[in-house]
Amino acid sequence: MSKLGAVVEAVEKHGLFVLEQVKGARSDEKFAHAVTERWNKIKAETPIAKAPTGLPLPRFALPEIDEPGEIARYLFGEGLPGEFPYLNGAYREMYLEPLREIETGSYGVRAGRAAKSPNGSSEAVAARVSRAKAPERPPLQEEPTRLFSGLMLAEDTNKRFHFLSAHQRSKRLSTAFDGPTLYGIDSDADGVFGKIGEGGVAVDTVEDMVRLYDGFELGAPNFSASMTISGPAPIIMAMYIAAAKRRFGPKVVPNLRGTIQADIFKEVQAQNETIFPTEASLRFLCDMIEWTTANMPRWYPVSISGYHIGEAGATPVQQAAYTLSNGFAYAEMLTARGVPVAQFAPRLSFFLDCGLDVEYIALARVSRKIWAIGMRDVFGANARGQMFKLHTQTSGRSLIAAEFKNNLTRTAAELMLAYMNGTNSCHSNSADEPFTTPSEEWIRLAAHGQAILLEESGIFKHTMNMLSGSPGMKAVERAVEKAILDEFREIESLGGVLAAVENRYQRSQIQNAAHRYEQQIYDGTRPIVGLNRYRNGADEMPEIELARTPRAKQKLQVERLKKFKKKNAEKSKRALDKLATVVERGENCFPALLEAVEVCSLGQITGRLQEIVGRFRPMV
Amino acid sequence: MPSSIRILTAVPICDGHDSAINTINLEFIRHGIEVVYLGFHRYVGDIVRAAIQEDVTAIGISSYNGGHIEFFADVVRQLKKKGADNIAVFGGGGGTITHDDAREMKRKGVDQIFFAGTSLTEMADYVRRQYAKGGKRRASSKPDLALARKLSEIEDAAAKGRKHRTPNTECRTSKVIGFTGPGGAGKTTLIDEIVLRFLQRKPKTRIAILSHDPSVIGEGALLGDRAMMINSQDDRVFMRSMATRGQAGGLSPATESCLALLARSGFDYVIIETVGTGQEALPFRNNLVDQTVLVMNPDYGARLQLQKIVMLDVADIVVVNKTDLERAKAALSEIEQRLTQNKRKQQVVATVAKRHRDPGVDELFELITKAPSSRAKSRDPDA
């Protein structure tokens, strides 16, 4: 049995455990007392803040229950925000506005630290009740808005980064790379010229990396970079580190904050940017995770992604099931390598899609719960390692070309769902998504959509749990959880994640779902406004500026790269030989990569590695 | 019965957006079209070569990552250069291809662009209408093109029930190697790895591959082996994908004649892959091939199953692939034991085809290149 089977058992066991607590609270007076006491204390200690209209509201909403069994079901089954199993949120306060007026209670009293109860013997029970202590709030209140961008050459994207982050307290950049970079190919390679700078930024060398983040304090506590790249992620990661060292010296390394996507499983399943055979890719990935988790404690070296799975056409349940099982497979691989769970688990993060299907009301909530139980009970992770830290992106695929301004509404609805699910950060797509890399006009509206929801509206800023736990949401949660566990069982029966991947299981499931989805559009079971409903007939195309890279820029990139290669001709040979030796020996190749990127281009490194481990053989 | 429409589909270089094309492929197949799918992240040159070898009537390209004007135009240009401008080019890319772009692309020789919001049946109908065979085709002096068309004629004749004159096997100039075995055993992967070794070690050798996928008479088929066979997309390799069109046993009604043609067309080796076969299958009859390779998956079940596999009696080489799997050791010794019954010289090779530079595959390569061809007048140009 792979660890996935054990996760299924753990989740089922947890369900039984919750039922026992419910029964216990109904039959064991002492326990009932402790539970009720804790519940009342949580309520009593919840600060009250006033909305701008003067309406007083608790910072933290709880269901109106007083029966001990139901209280136990809530506390053990879903947990307070920031408490195991984190159904309601990984953190206690999330998007709440900083406190200004407090009428009662105060922030900072740890939930669940029950005072000595009158009949002292309930201590043990109280301890059990409060086992999961609330984690600290992240030290810095950051905007959850994080917009994905990348276009043309490094200096152009740099300009866009400055534009986007000009008014933000925290600088959270999210980088999109162009096709050649995503496939580990140099800009001067045959047949890719027209692709340079299209759909993302062209990065060939450490010098591009320096230009890309120019003007940003890479080691500052309010800076974080996210890089959306997976096939060649270890090489690009090494380039980022090398660029940071060039600008700020070696001391900057432990301070670097950010995320690199790097998730290989979802590449093989959905995004199709794997460049080495699966197992070799996984090995390079683990090399990188091992190195960064040891040397860059604030970096997230893998973003386990369901987004691409969802966008490739998977159902929401398939998306969550494949993403979570991929995550558990990484945990299993890293454990097998001897990386301590306390070292890697807190550095795993997740990335999910949020579309308009009803499952999205609760998808991330259920995912958080399953992850927490699996990590605690199967992998022995501590609280920090149980938390499912989530970045969400609204669905690009739900945005269509016909009457494209409707996309604003679609994205708004999806944002609402994403924040209802307590995502830790979020990207909202621009309405011009079907046509081009977002233009400034629409990207601005996309960013403002988030500000309107989070800052202008009172939906999320006054009260945690504002939209948690309706009967409908609970019903979706139960159905989704069951369906995810069924998927886990299926994958387990195929021999676990890696075996299922190699058998094309996830790919074929996703493709069938995608085909069904498209058919449903045209047979009318899936109403899409402007396409098969309320169509006005006019084939409206937006007057958008298309972000297309001029030839002159593409030429410039090729010239710069050629110069770099010429300058480093001698040194790069030596660095590549050294890298090759390390790879052949089966050692962790990341330190050698760090040296190689100083003098080698991305394509040179990819090419050499492919000579040793081979190229990826695509699956249909 | 009209012969099947054959088209090729692919996604351009540096582009992995395959969701649309996967759906469209499925839809085309449902509408009786044979689709040779080349996969995502494909160079213009690979697309054009494949289209010519497969003798398709049209190429459907799905492009999302930009640069489509140049890419499509380049495909048209290279087709023309190769004398294959009878092959039409069409495609789509959702909203990334604007109406202005589409007009420019049409000026540059692209047939049709489908915009976001086109229904799947509409596209399939278009293909059936526009790309059925029968367009005028100038005779060609280009060898690949002429050979490809000849193969189509054979296939069409077979579809009409007419058997093409089969030249006798004596005129073969190539060594013919047949790969067979259950589906998923690793035949395609192995062949592609063998091809890689030919390309690396034998700079003059030319190879033809005849690969098969199952299909039902009159219905479409997804011919997807090319997508996996990354090494075989090379000017020294001529590959042809065939649908079985209802014939049982692992080959198509036209296989024998196509093979005969390929084997006297100047290739040094012709490699043929059957569809996944069952226990009783004996796909290579009448000296169809010079050397038979049976590829086994170690997960064949109980030892008793081996008794029923007839190919084990006649194969020249038995490959036990996937020896990275747990059951491999047991499988290997069970198969070796089973072969001792036969009392003839059969080779057993253990491979891990999916591993780069696998020594087992090297050994298989040696066996294929060293063994003298039984009767063909072939010789190894690199020997």
Ligand code: B12
């Ligand atoms: C799904 C999707 C993804 C998925 C792809 C999953 C997969 N395996 O296919 C994921 C999330 C992985 C992805 C990743 C990326 N994507 Co993307 N993606 C999309 C998205 C949302 C939908 C495309 C889609 O498949 N639609 C469904 C199909 C069925 O419908 P359709 O597009 O309307 O197409 C119709 C017709 O055009 C026609 N058609 C299409 N092709 C063909 C071919 C033939 C032969 C025929 C007959 C008809 C036909 O049939 C369809 C049905 O009517 C688009 C934006 C959008 N909303 O369109 C961006 C989009 C295409 N992606 C984009 C980008 C930039 C990327 C990335 C490069 C981002 C990055 N830097 O990391 C990566 C690269 C991935 C890669 N490997 O190449 C950009 C391209 C920008 C540009 N060209 O200027 C877009 C436009 C989004 C944007 N605005 O930024 N993406």
Ligand SMILES: Nc1nc2c(ncn2[C@@H]2O[C@H](COP(=O)(O)OP(=O)(O)O)[C@@H](O)[C@H]2O)c(=O)[nH]1
């Ligand atoms: N574990 C393992 N898998 C392999 C090996 N060789 C091929 N495969 C996988 O087996 C599957 C089927 O391979 P394919 O070549 O298509 O088999 P075919 O149906 O016999 O042509 C693919 O997913 C391959 O990646 C191997 O040596 N070990």
Ligand SMILES: [Mg+2]
């Ligand atoms: Mg095959």
